[in-house]
Amino acid sequence: MEEKEVLNLEEASALLGVSTKTLQKILREEEVPARKIGREWRFSRTALLRWLAEGDSQQYSAAEQNVREYFDQLAPEYDATRVKCYGNDLRNLLMDKVAVTAEMRVADIGCGTGYLTKALAERAEEVMAVDASREMLNVARREMEKADLHNIRFLQGAAEELPLSSDDYDLVFANMLLHHLSDPGEALREFCRILKPGGRAILTDVTEHRHTWVKQEKSDLWLGFHAEELKDWFEEAGFVEVNVEKLGCDCFTTGSQGQSAHIPIILATGKKREKGR
Numbered sequence: 001m002e003e004k005e006v007l008n009l010e011e012a013s014a015l016l017g018v019s020t021k022t023l024q025k026i027l028r029e030e031e032v033p034a035r036k037i038g039r040e041w042r043f044s045r046t047a048l049l050r051w052l053a054e055g056d057s058q059q060y061s062a063a064e065q066n067v068r069e070y071f072d073q074l075a076p077e078y079d080a081t082r083v084k085c086y087g088n089d090l091r092n093l094l095m096d097k098v099a100v101t102a103e104m105r106v107a108d109i110g111c112g113t114g115y116l117t118k119a120l121a122e123r124a125e126e127v128m129a130v131d132a133s134r135e136m137l138n139v140a141r142r143e144m145e146k147a148d149l150h151n152i153r154f155l156q157g158a159a160e161e162l163p164l165s166s167d168d169y170d171l172v173f174a175n176m177l178l179h180h181l182s183d184p185g186e187a188l189r190e191f192c193r194i195l196k197p198g199g200r201a202i203l204t205d206v207t208e209h210r211h212t213w214v215k216q217e218k219s220d221l222w223l224g225f226h227a228e229e230l231k232d233w234f235e236e237a238g239f240v241e242v243n244v245e246k247l248g249c250d251c252f253t254t255g256s257q258g259q260s261a262h263i264p265i266i267l268a269t270g271k272k273r274e275k276g277r
């Protein structure tokens, strides 16, 4: 059968291997060859494949490796940078809102140097801490040994393809991970898979903003998130009782050219459906 040359949004998303939500976001932020006719997007298969093979999309497909390399290099100084961004406020607010109890198995995805991991290990039975960057994990291991916490397992792995069994965790946390992922929806589906029925995913990240320099300087792939798109991604991943709200603190970040940004932090939670409901 001859392949169609003119594609709609769904067909273009399938060609690129991303969800329609992700493609809409990429359309807002990248120079994708596309035309909007009324409210509908139209794409040329040839132009899209050329864009995929060359130009900007290479930046996109190499992005995940770049993110890992960025954090490998940043690892030794990450904690000092993070303290200036949101200090302990975020963790304290989050621990006040989410009950983590002594019988729980919890996962911290994109755990970095263990900012949330430590607070979770102090409260839960066991913490599975996963990160793509080996160097961030090395710092985290050292920090948790210093803190004498031994109920944590560290694993190097990708949020989009977690090396963890299904139906195993009571809570899954991810702080400031999502804006580094090319397809956040994929990670949310993985969070849902590894949760026990009735378990919850708890995600904190920055709200939508216009500080484009963070893409070059901080390896961010997304300029934050709208409450509505987070809600849609959660629901598409299979979560129910989805709630998105402001957490009550900001992320403060600075760039090499004197730029600075105060960005409110958003908290999104969702529950994995109970069996038979």
Ligand SMILES: C[S@@+](CC[C@H](N)C(=O)[O-])C[C@H]1O[C@@H](n2cnc3c(N)ncnc32)[C@H](O)[C@@H]1O
Residues within 6 Å of the ligand: 064, 067, 068, 071, 082, 109, 110, 111, 112, 113, 114, 115, 116, 130, 131, 132, 133, 136, 157, 158, 159, 160, 174, 175, 176, 177, 180, 181
């Ligand atoms: C901004 S840091 C946040 C670290 C930690 N959650 C915190 O609150 O300090 C983002 C972390 O996500 C990790 N990361 C980025 N992409 C990832 C992926 N695809 N899978 C797993 N971890 C990833 C990075 O290596 C980094 O440690």
